[in-house]
């Protein structure tokens with residue numbers, strides 16, 4: 001199903017009509033009439049009542065009597081029979097149901113139907129609950145092979161509410177024989193918030209996350225808590241069905257949706273593949289399903305046009321034949337336009353990319369151009385540099401330059417945006433700088449040279465070199481003398497100056513001077529402020545620590561600073577079915593696919609460890625029908641839960657603790673940049689862990705910080721677009737129980753030639769211990785301090801979980817899942 005979202009502006013809705021009792025054959029004419037009523041599609045039963053009746057008597061070959069839908073199938077969603085029961089504990093009923101489904105799928109395939117809607121599994125049979133889902137899943141697996149071009153949509157309610165699972169006349173389920181059923185022994189089970197999601201999880205697992213298997217989600221009239229909504233938001237919901245019962249009536253009697261319903265639709269419509277909406281049993285499509293009274297009229301001929309007074313009179317009586325559809329079209333028009341981040345990320349949502357390797361691969365100009373569009377990053381760097389310069393001057397710190405200028409070097413300057421910002425910051429702060437720019441990418445260096453001539457007026461000392469072999473800035477010992485030498489000594493292309501830029505005050509002389517820097521009165525000096533932007537999505541994954549180690553000795557040993565001063569990597573476990581499906585597909589041809597960290601704009605994901613959103617405490621709030629309080633033109637914001645995101649490790653610069661390297665060693669030891677962490681994440685609601693989301697935070701200088709961590713990004717650097725999160729996949733997803741716990745162990749490894757990551761995930765179920773006075777080791781034992789403690793989360797869970805008799809509840813951890821130890825060594829980043 002292709003996306004109906006437009007790249008720019010607000011998303012548009014694709015809306016269809018489903019009439020449960022529709023028996024009319026769908027022809028092109030019928031589809032045209034539906035279009036004239038502003039619907040985009042219609043549903044059609046694959047088989048008719050006749051078929052149903054005959055199956056109840058004797059399942060035989062009546063398919064020849066069925067009328068085939070004609071060429072209008074592209075706007076059609078076929079529906080398989082709801083009266084079968086694939087989950088029946090009676091093998092006869094289950095098998096008969098399977099045969100019916102197979103006949104219908106085969107017939108739909110024969111007719112060229114592209115989209116099938118299949119009523120979801122029946123979850124309750126007497127006192128048996130969710131027992132037969134496995135049969136259902138097995139049948140769907142067969143159906144997928146039978147209809148090789150069909151997209152299958154399993155129609156599921158958002159929650160499992162046994163009371164709503166009612167049999168109607170003609171259903172096969174009640175015909176199950178008693179000996180296969182457990183008699184109902186007590187009351188019906190309670191509503192299970194994740195019960196239908198469980199069923200879906202089983203079905204898609206049996207079908208191996210098949211790319212043609214989707215969810216058709218039925219909106220309930222009363223929305224479940226946001227934790228359930230966010231779970232479905234992470235699943236491939238390609239159809240959203242909205243029944244008439246979901247609508248409320250406004251003061252004028254028109255059907256409208258509650259704020260919560262509007263918010264959920266708005267969120268789903270911003271997915272990479274927004275679902276199609278199917279309005280169910282909201283009344284007939286004018287001209288179809290009824291007499292023709294409301295049918296759209298054919299165009300009037302000239303003399304038939306009514307007079308103005310007739311028109312005025314008739315509008316008074318005007319009634320909208322499709323008010324639910326009109327409401328949704330109106331809702332569509334009220335969707336806010338895409339934010340800058342959404343526009344920037346269009347097409348990138350949930351799209352897996354290999355992380356950049358800017359150290360070993362030279363970036364292209366277009367890549368720099370994309371970075372440079374960031375509205376925040378460069379602004380924040382400028383603020384950080386300005387603050388650092390002001391503080392330097394205020395604190396009267398001596399500089400490394402004989403003239404008292406602050407020596408500032410941008411290392412890894414790219415096309416130079418940070419150089420421009422540093423010059424601006426210097427002007428704003430009124431603190432003079434001796435500006436150096438070091439870049440190893442010879443192609444980007446050409447642009448630096450051009451900028452020095454055209455924008456920076458020769459004020460910048462350019463060095464083409466790997467920063468790790470740069471010998472540092474050179475300054476004149478005494479007042480400069482007039483020379484005719486060009487600026488821009490190049491360590492990388494010694495003596496081969498390929499350009500003749502204008503001379504400047506900071507002219508360090510010819511590159512060959514480096515052989516004896518004192519020969520022309522030049523001497524090496526320290527850098528007072530090193531500015532760099534070498535961060536990857538997981539902070540250190542583009543080897544910023546290793547690169548900055550290489551210039552550590554050049555930094556003013558007493559007062560020198562690095563911008564950024566520090567950076568940290570952050571983690572949280574997520575459910576990401578789409579990413580898992582994509583990586584599984586890739587692993588067919590590339591076995592390292594699940595051992596690779598990916599850069600990805602995470603969208604259809606669910607945080608497994610999170611704090612409850614405020615409205616979760618009061619689910620009634622989001623179902624509130626008080627629509628009149630909504631300012632028109634806006635969509636209500638009901639945010640999903642905030643995840644627990646924890647710090648894995650951090651790096652700071654300058655680093656006083658780099659061990660000195662013995663001269664005898666040919667390779668440089670990098671063992672001080674190894675890291676490891678073990679973090680515990682409490683999980684309230686069961687789910688599947690497909691992998692780990694990674695983010696970073698960095699302190700540029702003082703209180704100027706950047707963050708991609710969803711918990712802090714808005715406070716620290718809202719609207720920053722340069723980095724998407726990183727994703728560490730699990731080869732085999734792990735199921736997590738309710739009130740469970742995920743423990744992530746991760747390493748940053750090195751062999752002194754390259755860097756890679758290793759990660760593994762453990763899942764625990766927490767069993768509450770009956771005797772709370774018993775002293776047992778805390779579940780957080782062995783885990784890094786600072787993890788959100790399970791006890792603290794439990795105590796917020798609700799009245800039942802609160803401290804009993806003044807004694808905190810205690811839990812015993814039972815390991816119920818363990819992933820492989822994944823390693824990206826084969827895709828490691830070369831130093």
Ligand SMILES: C[S@@+](CC[C@H](N)C(=O)[O-])C[C@H]1O[C@@H](n2cnc3c(N)ncnc32)[C@H](O)[C@@H]1O
Pocket residue numbers: 358359362363368371372411412413414415416417418438439440441444465466467468532533534535547
């Ligand atoms: C992420 S880009 C940032 C470019 C620019 N500073 C900006 O913010 O737009 C990192 C730059 O550092 C350069 N770089 C990476 N490692 C380097 C090294 N060891 N020595 C010199 N330049 C390096 C890359 O070529 C790239 O131009």
